[in-house]
Amino acid sequence: GIQVEQSPPDLILQEGANSTLRCNFSDSVNNLQWFHQNPWGQLINLFYIPSGTKQNGRLSATTVATERYSLLYISSSQTTDSGVYFCAVASMIKAAGNKLTFGGGTRVLVKP
């Protein structure tokens, strides 16, 4: 099946700093989402971005599908940005359905 790798695995930031999270995937995809998992376990959908660039407030994401990677940018980080960020993809094989495969996550801690 499709492989998804995220880097770095852990990230410690000072409040106000900027950061970039990376997601590499091994096959063509028709679905790529970035999630933020809060300490209570909820997965919050940040972006649906199988290709192109999107921005939402202090967060933005870029996916270069031809090179099989996606980047999540966090600007002016806040303590509420702490948590685990997951990249998840679904391959283009129809038989796979909308079967999201998650990367290992990047655990982010923003210090005040």
Place this chain on the structure above:
Amino acid sequence: DTEVTQTPKHLVMGMTNKKSLKCEQHMGHRAMYWYKQKAKKPPELMFVYSYEKLSINESVPSRFSPECPNSSLLNLHLHALQPEDSALYLCASSQDAWGSGNTIYFGEGSWLTVV
């Protein structure tokens, strides 16, 4: 606020108990999912329902039994679980299961502890 609602939020059950996790969505989605997440690991797919029919079963043990009574509801029946089944169980939904452009939305999860 999430539009996928899961109950209960927390469940403690013995290995001989029978319990159920429930999930509801009112977004008109026709695909619903169960994921399992162990501590410090990413979520892993268990089941996919498309138009109320089971379309994907990721070789899940039979002590987990999914049910989709209608397009808005998804249950996960639990019986004779093992302590290693303790995990966060996440329900999700999307417009459908097979096309592109399907954002998947997750509920808040049900924390299950098997004693």
